[in-house]
Amino acid sequence: MNSSSFTSTGLPRYPESLWRKTASLPDFPVLKDDLTTDVLIAGAGITGITSAYALIRAGYKVAVIDAGRILDGTTGFTTAKITSQHGLIYRHLVDHFGKEAARQYYNANEEAKRYIVDIAQEHQIDCQLHKEDAYLYADSEQQLADLKMEWEAYEQLGIPAEWTDTLPLPIHVLGAIKMPNQARFHPLLYLKHMVEYISSHGGAFYEQTTMADKAEEQEDGSLLLHTENGFKITCRYAVSASHFPFYDGGGLYFTRLHAERSYVVALEPETSFPGGMYINCGDPKRSLRAAEWDGKELILVGGENHKTGDSDCTIKHYETLEQFGGSTFGAKSIPYRWSTQDLITIDQVPYIGPVTSKHPRIFVATGYAKWGMTSGTLAALLITDLIQGKDNKLADLFSPSRFKVNPGLRNLVVQNADVAKELISGKVEMVHRKLVDLMPDQGAVVKHLGKRAGAYRDPEGVIHLVDTTCTHLGCECAWNQAERSWDCPCHGSRFDYKGHVLEGPATEDLSRLTPQYGTRE
Numbered sequence: 001m002n003s004s005s006f007t008s009t010g011l012p013r014y015p016e017s018l019w020r021k022t023a024s025l026p027d028f029p030v031l032k033d034d035l036t037t038d039v040l041i042a043g044a045g046i047t048g049i050t051s052a053y054a055l056i057r058a059g060y061k062v063a064v065i066d067a068g069r070i071l072d073g074t075t076g077f078t079t080a081k082i083t084s085q086h087g088l089i090y091r092h093l094v095d096h097f098g099k100e101a102a103r104q105y106y107n108a109n110e111e112a113k114r115y116i117v118d119i120a121q122e123h124q125i126d127c128q129l130h131k132e133d134a135y136l137y138a139d140s141e142q143q144l145a146d147l148k149m150e151w152e153a154y155e156q157l158g159i160p161a162e163w164t165d166t167l168p169l170p171i172h173v174l175g176a177i178k179m180p181n182q183a184r185f186h187p188l189l190y191l192k193h194m195v196e197y198i199s200s201h202g203g204a205f206y207e208q209t210t211m212a213d214k215a216e217e218q219e220d221g222s223l224l225l226h227t228e229n230g231f232k233i234t235c236r237y238a239v240s241a242s243h244f245p246f247y248d249g250g251g252l253y254f255t256r257l258h259a260e261r262s263y264v265v266a267l268e269p270e271t272s273f274p275g276g277m278y279i280n281c282g283d284p285k286r287s288l289r290a291a292e293w294d295g296k297e298l299i300l301v302g303g304e305n306h307k308t309g310d311s312d313c314t315i316k317h318y319e320t321l322e323q324f325g326g327s328t329f330g331a332k333s334i335p336y337r338w339s340t341q342d343l344i345t346i347d348q349v350p351y352i353g354p355v356t357s358k359h360p361r362i363f364v365a366t367g368y369a370k371w372g373m374t375s376g377t378l379a380a381l382l383i384t385d386l387i388q389g390k391d392n393k394l395a396d397l398f399s400p401s402r403f404k405v406n407p408g409l410r411n412l413v414v415q416n417a418d419v420a421k422e423l424i425s426g427k428v429e430m431v432h433r434k435l436v437d438l439m440p441d442q443g444a445v446v447k448h449l450g451k452r453a454g455a456y457r458d459p460e461g462v463i464h465l466v467d468t469t470c471t472h473l474g475c476e477c478a479w480n481q482a483e484r485s486w487d488c489p490c491h492g493s494r495f496d497y498k499g500h501v502l503e504g505p506a507t508e509d510l511s512r513l514t515p516q517y518g519t520r521e
Helices: 046-057 090-096 099-122 141-157 187-200 315-329 372-387 405-428
Strands: 039-042 062-065 130-138 162-164 175-184 204-206 211-217 223-227 232-235 237-240 257-268 277-280 286-293 296-307 333-345 351-354 362-366 442-448 451-457 463-466 478-480 485-487 494-496 501-503
Touching: 039 046, 039 232, 046 062, 046 187, 046 372, 062 232, 090 099, 090 141, 099 141, 099 175, 099 187, 099 372, 130 141, 141 175, 175 286, 187 204, 223 237, 257 286, 257 315, 296 315, 315 333, 351 372, 362 372, 442 478
Parallel strands: 039 062, 039 237, 062 204, 130 277, 237 362
Antiparallel strands: 130 175, 162 175, 211 223, 223 232, 257 296, 257 333, 277 286, 286 296, 351 362, 442 451, 451 463, 478 485, 485 494, 494 501
């Protein structure tokens, strides 16, 4: 296939995850009373659910709380590669953390991969688990130079892999690193079994329940936590598995993390897929893997990364991936498209451990840089060890209290300078668009009563108007047409078109403005 011969079959009108659509998940209640438990886990994605599973097997009483529905965050919208090949990571680790730490990183992710495979086999979980080779490839001269440096790091660390000049794909490459014996799966079918195990062994789940940024240490050593709707939770330990920590504890995580979005189109190809998982080592990002759907093979075409709230036309990212996938494999249909976001730390290594040194009983796991299947699993295993008081050699590497001067300091300065720029530019932006300019199913920043506002006209013509000032730290949100959401470019908070929080760190909705919901203009 080639780009000139590809004709679009049309993208789905609304985003929908293949994983969410093909996994029937249980519903759980809102927390409506005070709660006492051994461990409170905030966030019901792969980290929170795996942590709960491991802790229950270790004899702890566990409760899991989610601000939305279980598995409706990044885990439900991943590409679900189970791999230790995380882009150009090992050269970076060798240079800035040292060889020993780089080997620890690799070994930790391999252990997480084996854990997933072992659990799936132990419980005979039908989660479409397939062993695959993973490929990191270069499609430009600059990428090739970077890839060769990465290969040198593989050789220094003794990572099992091989160099190849070709791929079993009809795409242009200049070189690739093949890492054998990696895997892919349906993450929600895997985690659904864990949820059922947790529930049947005394664990509790609560949905639509948001934690407040408040934690008190009691005289008996227990923690007193609070929900936004006024209930108290008493526990011995707490785990934040919800991207930005629900309790910051003076860790200033919003200054040390930034959010990036990425996109996936699931296409039914005209030509067969040769197997394997693929990702290039530069930008624009391109990721490929197979998946099963309704007795058919799909190809998940991912990539098009950008900082959250920093894209003028988000639907173009889907269109670009459709063009790439369709021109490479052909496309009979595209049944699904979706996007998600993940957080990235200033030194590219996740934060896993006590939220700060002053709060040793409150743990955080975040900053997976879009490699959450292994990172989320290793986080659960590490935190389970720490709660049990076991020594774990990974604690220092992933400690949230670490600080690597280079490149950490540089990235910290750049990241927060960018936040300051976004904060100022959003306040002084000139707005000329009016409500009457909006067509059905269109949103934009508009001038309303002489001030900046966010408006969306739904397909029935109803106007939904909000104050675009993010309720986290006051940056101005941008409209995301592809997802019908308001996205904050400073720290990645997202809100639906009615102003309701979709993703934190914000916990309060955007203010609604007149005209109220249900009116027409």
